[in-house]
Amino acid sequence: MKTHTTFKTLALALGLALAGVAQASTAALPKDLPAYGPDKPLPTPQIAQHTLPNGLTVWVVPREGLPKVNVALSVLGGTAADDAATPAQSQLMASLLNEGTASRSSRDIAEALQAIGGDYSASAGDDAVSIRASALSSHASQLLALVADTALHPTFPAKEVTLAKANALQNLKVQESDPDWQAQRAFGHAAYGDHPYSRDSLTEASVEAASPDTLRALHDARFRPDRALLVIVGRIGADEAFKLAEQQFGNWKASGTALADTAPAPRTAAPQRLIVPRAGAVQSNIRYGRPAVPANDPDYIPLTVANTILGGGFTSRITQDIREDKGYSYSPWSRFSANRVGGSAVATVDVRNEVTGATLAELAKLYGSMASQPASAEELTGAKRLVGGIYLLRNQIQGALTATLANYWVDGLPPSFLGSYVAEANKVTTEQVQAMGRKYFAAKDQSIVIVGDPKAIDAQLKPYGAFTVFKP
Structure with missing residues (x-):
C-alpha cells in the first residue's frame, strides 16, 4: 500500500494538471498546426x-x-x-x-x-x-x-x-x-x-x-x-x-548480521472483491488494480507509458471517458508504482453511490481497450511527451534530483538510468503498449476495493462477484 505522499507524486500530479489545462485549452485549435520541433539533447549531469x-x-x-x-x-x-x-x-x-x-x-x-x-x-x-x-x-x-x-x-x-x-x-x-x-x-x-x-x-x-x-x-x-x-x-x-x-x-562501522533482503513481491494475484463498510457514505471510493513489476524490470518503462495512456493524464482514456464523457468523477486516474522488489498498478475513482456499478463497467471496458484498441499516434506521442516532460522538469530542481538518485539506488537502478529514462520512454511502440495491456490490464485480473455504504450500492455490485468485508 502506498499511503505516504512523496515529492515525486506531488510533482506528477501538478504536471498532469498543467498538462491537462494546456491540452484542454488547445483542443479547438486548427488541425494544420506545425509539427513538434526536433527533440533537444537531454541534459545529463555528471555523477x-x-x-x-x-x-x-x-x-x-x-x-x-x-x-x-x-x-x-x-x-x-x-x-x-x-x-x-x-x-x-x-x-x-x-x-x-x-x-x-x-x-x-x-x-x-x-x-x-x-x-x-x-x-x-x-x-x-x-x-x-x-x-x-x-x-x-x-x-x-x-x-x-x-x-x-x-x-x-x-x-x-x-x-x-x-x-x-x-x-x-x-x-x-x-x-x-x-x-x-x-x-x-x-x-x-x-x-x-x-x-x-x-x-x-x-x-x-x-x-x-x-x-x-x-x-x-x-x-x-x-x-x-x-x-x-x-x-x-x-x-x-x-x-x-x-x-x-x-x-x-568514515568511522561508521557495520556490526552484527545484515538484514536479509526482502523477498520478491507477487507479480500476479487472484483478484479479490473487498468492501470497507462506511455507513451513510454518499460516495464510493474505488480502487481497481493488481500487482505489477519492480523498477528494475524490463517492463517498467513500457508499462509507465501504457499507464499514462490509460489514466495518467488529462487526455487519458479513463479521464476522457469517466470524467469528460460520463461525468461520474471529477478526477479519476491510474497509477503505476514500482519499488525494489515489486510494484502495483491501480486506478483511483471516487463516485457518487448511484453510478458505482456503472463506473466499474466503464473501468472494465477501458482496461480491456488497452489490449483490443491500439494506441493512436496522438495518444502515444502525447504520453511520451508527458512522461518525459514531467521527468525533465522535476529533475531540474536540485532537491528532486537528489531524491531521484537516492530512489534509483534503493530500487536497484544504476545512476546512468537518470540519463537514459526519457530516451527509453521515447522508444516505446504501439505494439509494446498493447502488449502491456494484455499482460497487466485484463479486467479479469483486477481486484476491486470499495469503501462505501453497502446498503446503497450492494445491488450494483452483484454482477462483479461476492464482496468480502475487509478486516485489517
Whole structure:
C-alpha cells in the first residue's frame, strides 16, 4: 500500500494538471498546426561515484546555480523489514532521528539547522530509511556533520518517544476516518497478500510496543554503511564532497548480521472483491488494480507509458471517458508504482453511490481497450511527451534530483538510468503498449476495493462477484 505522499507524486500530479489545462485549452485549435520541433539533447549531469573503505556508496553531482547543497542518505531496510507483529515501526524510528543524539538535543539540532539555512526530514518507505537535508553551500561541512550525527548517534530520548507515540496514535485515528486511506490499505492487502509490502502503515500495536530500547535496536540493525548510499548535490566540488563524506562517515562501522533482503513481491494475484463498510457514505471510493513489476524490470518503462495512456493524464482514456464523457468523477486516474522488489498498478475513482456499478463497467471496458484498441499516434506521442516532460522538469530542481538518485539506488537502478529514462520512454511502440495491456490490464485480473455504504450500492455490485468485508 502506498499511503505516504512523496515529492515525486506531488510533482506528477501538478504536471498532469498543467498538462491537462494546456491540452484542454488547445483542443479547438486548427488541425494544420506545425509539427513538434526536433527533440533537444537531454541534459545529463555528471555523477561522480566513490565507495568508502567501510562500504558506504557516495554519489556526488556538482552543480552551478544557487549556493545550496542537498544531501540524501538512504539505508536499506524500510517498513518491509519490520516485524509483522509491529508493522511500520521503522516509520516511528525515522521520525525520531533528529530528536536527540549523544551530543545534541532536539533543540540543538533545530538551532544548528536554522543557523546554516538548512532543513531536515527523515522517513521510512517500503525499502529504505531515508534522510533528506539541505543548507547553504558555505555550510556544507556543518550539514554533513548534522546528517551523520543524527544517522549514526540517535538516542531516542524517552520524552521524545512518548510524544511521538501520542502523536502517532492521534494520526492513526485521523487516517482511519479517511476513506481514501482505507481504500489504499485494503488494496495493498489485495495486491500483496501476506508480503511485507502490504504492511506499510503503523498500527496501534506497533506504536504501543515502541520504546527507546526497541527503537535503538531497530536503528542499530538497519544502519550499516555497506547497505547505505550518500548523495550530495549542489555547489560543491566532487573532491571536497568525498572528503567531507570520509570525515563524517568514515568511522561508521557495520556490526552484527545484515538484514536479509526482502523477498520478491507477487507479480500476479487472484483478484479479490473487498468492501470497507462506511455507513451513510454518499460516495464510493474505488480502487481497481493488481500487482505489477519492480523498477528494475524490463517492463517498467513500457508499462509507465501504457499507464499514462490509460489514466495518467488529462487526455487519458479513463479521464476522457469517466470524467469528460460520463461525468461520474471529477478526477479519476491510474497509477503505476514500482519499488525494489515489486510494484502495483491501480486506478483511483471516487463516485457518487448511484453510478458505482456503472463506473466499474466503464473501468472494465477501458482496461480491456488497452489490449483490443491500439494506441493512436496522438495518444502515444502525447504520453511520451508527458512522461518525459514531467521527468525533465522535476529533475531540474536540485532537491528532486537528489531524491531521484537516492530512489534509483534503493530500487536497484544504476545512476546512468537518470540519463537514459526519457530516451527509453521515447522508444516505446504501439505494439509494446498493447502488449502491456494484455499482460497487466485484463479486467479479469483486477481486484476491486470499495469503501462505501453497502446498503446503497450492494445491488450494483452483484454482477462483479461476492464482496468480502475487509478486516485489517
